[in-house]
Structures are given as C-alpha cells and as structure tokens.
C-alpha cells in the first residue's frame with residue numbers, strides 16, 4: 001500500500017478527533033507556564049506534569065522527568081529550580097527508523113492589561129481561530145504530536161518510526177540546562193536517533209506552508225544602573241543627584257540607531273557577506289510586504305523591497321530594546337526617581353558572528369559609554385542567556401519527508417525559508433546527535449507569537465496534525 005493510501009483512515013480520524021484535540025490544547029493553554037516569571041515557576045512544573053499524564057494515557061514508554069537543578073544567576077530566588085526536560089518514547093523497534101521530536105511547554109508572559117481581547121490563559125475559539133497564549137508558540141505543535149499518537153491508536157495504525165519526545169520548559173528563557181542534557185544523552189536516551197523534527201516556528205505569510213532551514217541566534221543582555229538605596233522624591237532630589245534612569249537611557253540610546261543599525265563597534269564586521277548564490281535563494285519565495293504590515297498591525301517597516309525585508313529578518317543581526325525593570329510604568333504621574341533600573345536588550349545573531357566576541361564588544365562598549373557620563377552611579381552589564389544561530393542544507397531525506405507531507409496535506413510545495421527568531425537547542429541537536437534537523441511549522445506568520453491575541457487557526461492545527469503524522473510515514477518509507 002502506498003503511504004498516501006495508508007494515511008487515509010488516519011486523516012479521517014484526525015478530522016473526527018478535532019473536538020478532543022481542541023480540548024487538549026485548551027487544557028494546556030490554561031496553565032500559565034511562563035518561564036521568565038519566577039513567581040509562575042510552579043505553573044511551568046504543572047505543565048510538565050500535564051504532559052507526563054498525557055504521555056502515560058497515550059501509552060508512552062520510559063517517561064523521564066529530568067531534573068536540571070537550580071537556575072544560574074541572574075535570578076531573584078537563588079534556589080529557583082529549573083523545570084524538567086520531559087523525555088518519552090513510543091517504540092524501540094530496531095527495524096524502524098527513529099525520529100526525535102522537540103518542542104517547548106513554556107510560554108512568553110501575557111496579561112489582559114497588555115491589550116488582549118480575551119483572557120490570555122483561556123483558549124477561546126472565534127472565527128475558526130484558537131486564541132490564547134502558547135496556542136501557536138509552542139503548545140499547539142507540542143500537543144499536535146500527542147494528537148498524532150492518539151489518532152494512530154484510534155485507527156489501530158502502528159507508528160511507522162520509533163518516536164523520541166524531548167519537551168523543555170525554558171526555551172523562552174534561553175533553554176538553560178538543555179544543551180548539557182543533550183550532550184550527556186546523545187549516546188544514551190537519544191542513541192540511534194536518525195533525524196530531528198522541530199515544530200516551533202511559523203509560515204512566512206498566511207497562505208503558503210514553508211519548511212525552515214535557518215534560525216538567528218539570540219544573546220540577551222541586561223544593564224543595571226544603581227544609585228541611591230531607595231526611590232526618591234524628584235522635587236527633593238531632582239537636579240542634585242545623578243539619576244540612574246537618565247544614565248541608562250543615555251547608554252541604551254547609543255546601542256542602535258533609529259534605522260535599526262547596530263552601533264557597537266566590531267559587531268557588523270563579523271557578519272558573513274551575502275554571496276550571489278545566496279541572494280538568488282530569495283527570488284522564488286512567495287512573500288507579501290502587505291501581509292507583513294497586517295501581521296504587525298501597522299505599516300512601520302524600514303524596507304519595501306522583499307529581499308531587503310527577508311535578509312534583514314533572517315541573515316543580518318538586529319538589536320532590540322525590550323524594557324526597563326524597576327522604572328515607573330503605571331498610569332498617572334508618579335514623581336519618583338527610581339533608585340535602580342535594569343535595561344534589557346538582545347541581539348539576534350547570524351553567521352559568522354562569534355558569541356563570546358560579541359559579548360566582549362557589548363560589555364566594552366556599554367562600560368565605555370557609561371564612563372563618558374562621569375556619573376557617580378554604579379553599572380553592571382551581563383549576559384542573561386545566549387542561544388546559537390543555525391543554518392543547514394535543506395536537501396536531504398528529512399526535508400524531503402517534510403516536503404512530501406506538506407504537499408499531501410496542503411496541495412503545494414512548501415517554500416524554503418529561514419526564521420528571524422531563535423530556537424537555541426537546534427544546533428546542539430545537529431552537532432551532538434550528528435543528525436539533520438528540519439523545522440516543520442504549524443502556524444501562520446500572523447499568529448502573533450509573543451504578542452497579544454496569539455492564535456492558531458483551526459485548519460492549521462488540524463491539518464498540522466496531519467502534516468506531522470504524514471512526515472513520520474514519509475520518513476519511514478524513505479526518500480521518493
């Protein structure tokens with residue numbers, strides 16, 4: 001029987017199981033597993049337990065909740081435990097190939113005050129969209145793998161491969177601890193893995209599916225400026241003391257210009273030049289600048305040209321200023337001089353940037369600019385977490401299986417894209433397991449990951465489960 005024939009009953013089951021799949025995602029979204037908020041760490045653990053219970057119900061073997069110990073500084077609670085890596089297997093048949101699927105069960109912060117139209121941790125179905133934090137990043141895809149297993153069980157179809165699951169709870173906070181675990185387990189739990197599939201990014205637009213062969217890295221920094229030992233009255237102390245916010249603003253404003261150019265010496269010089277061959281890869285990609293503006297909710301882009309936009313998103317670095325901890329940020333007019341402020345920014349990295357050199361350039365520049373202020377306040381600049389960029393060759397059996405699956409479900413050949421975001425562990429899987437990695441996204445480019453009103457379209461969720469399932473079958477059958 002052909003792969004396509006054998007998938008027919010499975011696809012029917014997936015369609016029929018839609019209500020149960022939505023319910024499973026709804027349960028997952030209801031757990032606010034925000035890894036960057038120390039007060040919500042118990043919820044990240046609860047989410048790991050939820051996955052464990054689902055895996056047990058679905059017949060997984062050798063489920064392990066791998067403890068990663070205490071979170072390294074900077075942290076408020078020095079005893080803060082890292083959430084576990086959830087490992088599980090389905091099958092260990094030596095006659096079958098083995099696929100490792102990775103995803104993350106932590107999410108970005110969200111609160112209704114940010115402007116959400118509905119409660120972020122309640123999955124709401126509206127206009128064929130599933131709205132809620134983590135719906136697309138990355139609970140939808142993680143639950144998608146579990147749904148695929150449920151559908152196989154329902155129709156009595158054996159999984160065509162041995163499946164190894166690796167789900168982490170710190171991806172949004174730099175994947176702390178996972179790199180070491182992957183290295184340790186490369187010849188143990190992960191022994192015999194033939195290929196890795198990650199569903200944790202998005203289509204480029206809203207209509208055409210993609211497969212992704214590159215990611216930018218991310219080095220995340222914080223600058224702490226401290227002065228007085230308590231917040232002060234600006235009427236009493238304004239004009240007579242060095243203010244931490246003023247110093248911090250002055251330094252942060254010199255990191256990047258208003259056109260997005262990074263101003264730290266040495267950074268741009270590390271970037272690999274665009275070759276003619278690479279430049280050509282952008283020609284066939286279907287892309288609408290208008291759709292991008294719609295996804296952003298405003299026409300505030302730097303560029304109009306497709307290549308400029310895509311290259312600056314995928315293969316040039318960017319520096320974003322994220323926020324200031326300790327500053328007054330509420331409504332109204334509080335006349336305060338904050339005593340200590342912590343500025344957060346990150347740099348998305350690309351080939352051939354060296355992460356350690358980058359850190360040194362950042363630290364030297366920040367310290368030099370702070371010294372120029374002649375302030376009596378104190379400065380500390382540090383890296384909170386780093387994650388490597390990744391670019392691979394998309395012409396291999398793993399990508400072919402994903403392309404065949406996409407074509408079967410969506411009726412079109414996927415575009416080959418890179419991604420401006422980061423999935424820190426990708427390069428580690430490739431290097432430690434000596435296997436190829438394919439990124440097979442479920443959601444669309446306008447899903448609003450990390451933003452308000454994050455959503456996953458119902459067709460992407462359900463057809464996405466079919467795509468993930470078909471990928472396993474095509475991989476097992478070998479390249480066509």
Ligand SMILES: C[C@H](N)C(=O)N[C@@H](Cc1c[nH]cn1)C(=O)O
Nearest residue numbers: 137171172173174200218421422
């Ligand atoms: C692409 C992926 N779904 C994602 O959102 N990754 C995060 C990872 C990260 C790195 N530092 C903090 N979070 C991202 O690209 O921001």
Ligand SMILES: [Zn+2]
Nearest residue numbers: 137172449450
């Ligand atoms: Zn994310």
Ligand SMILES: [Zn+2]
Nearest residue numbers: 104137138200
């Ligand atoms: Zn993600």
